[in-house]
Amino acid sequence: MGQMHRLLPTSAILSVLGLAALMAGRAGAAEVAISCGAVGIEFQLCRSGAEAWARDTGNTVKVVSTPNDSNERLALYQQLLANGSPEIDLFQIDVVWPGILADHLIDLRPYAKGAEREHLPFLIDNNTVDGELKALPWFLDVGLLYYRIDLLAAHGAQPPKTWEELTNTASRIQEAERKSGNAQLWGYVWQGRAYEGLTCNALEWIASHGGGRIVDEQGAVNMANPKAAAALDLAAGWVWSITPPGVLNYAEEDARGVFQSGNAVFMRNWPYAWSLAQSSDSPVRGKIGIAPLPASEEGRSSAALGGWQLAVSRYSRHPEAAASLALYLTSAAEQKRRAIEGSFNPTRQELYHDPEIVAANPLFAELEPVLESAVARPSTVLGSSYSRVSAEFWQAVHSVLAGEEKATPALEGLQARLERLSRRGG
């Protein structure tokens, strides 16, 4: 998800770029159209993987580019699927979409024949709607705490385990550094813009306080509770003190910009920021570390789960071939190749301590403990109403962060609005 949101929503024009494989199909071979990441290494790895499958099986593939902005991409998918279009057989879908698109996707369990059990169980749970496996996990994202090793060492601090420690450490270092002339320094940056990324951030705060995950397993809203309010009050207290007020309009790349220019002690972001912050022209190269996000005293660390899955359209003319391609692309060997060449996080636990992968990118060894704390957004249980619930949620959180409302009345208002929505049945 982070991989998508950091890109600008420029792809309003749907440039559908057909790249037919060079292989001529044998008798009975199928042409499978796959939609996957549209730019850079993501596109290249998708294409090379799909072409390798085509060579092995004698089928052909067509890689279709779709908009980079995930909201735009969802809107396009929904249009294609609503029209029952067979144009695309295999869709790359966001971790919050299986519930939204469930009606248009086939059950992959008969094709996977147990292979799905090799993936992280929380992803399989996320992708299972009414007992049907709607998508195979391809790569994942989790929320991480980035910190400046050099600043923490200089001020005798440890990576924080609790939010309280983070707040104290951040304000102590910020104050000391500003006194010594580092006027631009802030304690903690994250994503506070009114968009899906804020839902991820706020879910982490609330879940790590034991305040639930917006709705319970039955889809009933459980937001108006003191733990959730405490979490939001904490975050609102950061703004202006350890967090620049501009955070209310920050997405992933804004936060990374501040952190990577050396102007923040801590940052919440997705794993993609690691390789960019460690690139040769980065001012903080070699000075950063990652850790699981903090929790409250009685809660446990919670990392919002993002990432992408592969799903086969109900309207595909070649569901068998499409499922075979999905299984190939999500296989251990292919995920290993993608982890080494493109730093895409595998969805199989054992790959996080695979020696070759760790040698190529030491980050993976540090990511493994974070996987324990992954928290999925309640998209599967909410289905098609998820987008609306998430928007109501981030709007309420945003108004608390902006100081327009206190946490408790804002959450009570949210609770009422969400209950009003569920009465309407939309």
Place this chain on the structure above:
Amino acid sequence: MRAASANRLPAPARASTAALLFLAPALLALAIAGGWPLLRTLWFSLTDAQLAGGDFRFVGLENYRWLLTDPDWWRALRNTLLFATVSVALETALGILLALVLDAGFRGRSLVRAAIILPWAIPTVVSAKIWAWMLHDQFGILNRALLAIGAIERPLAWTADPDLAMAAVIAVDVWKTTPFMALLTLAALQLVPAHCHEAARLDGIHPVRFFLKVTLPLIAPALAAAMLFRFLDALRVFDLIYVLTSNSRSTATIAVYARQQMVEFQDLGYGSAAASLLFVMVTGATVLYLAVTRGGVQESRS
């Protein structure tokens, strides 16, 4: 004009038939391009249709009832009206000033005239993105400049702070659209006969008095039309606000609200209801404006 050519005109009845014939292609095109989508939107606004398709049913005015009880809708309405009135007022005032400057003869005037249209000629999404970076609280040039001259003590979050966001959005719109108003006003100014200026100069009339008593009444009809265009445009503003502040409640206008309902939430019926109400508002504003300005326009034509 009419009196001179009256003998060559056909009989009145044939005239109106001929007029209809000539108008038919335009009316047909308008019905296809404007009428049909409009009627569809109005129809969908009375149903619970989803963008994703599937069965839907007639729900009467349910969507409108729901809309009018949604605090976000009222906030969007307030934002829209605030944005439209303030930005158009500022653009008109600044546009007139700019036009008066341009109307005066000075070296390089045509160059300045061409340059001044640039902000308006840049696609909105592009200029909005440029402004988003200039207004950025940490890297933005605006905060850097204001800090350097000591006007502010710490960086302001222009697009994020709910108290500043609307002002920032209006400022960018004024920057972008003032040239448009200036050029339309300038065109009107150049129709003010030169002998009026000479007469006023000979009589020793103060330029401000001349502007208020002679120039302004003469350019009023053109100005009124330009303001109407701008106001209607401002009522349905979307791109600028969406790029600068996304779906943030503090600046979301009705168009932003309707898009979110329709595209993000796939709620075609409800989104159509919001769009239809926006249409009603735009039409209402047009009718009201025409009714109010009609007297003035006719008077100045006679």
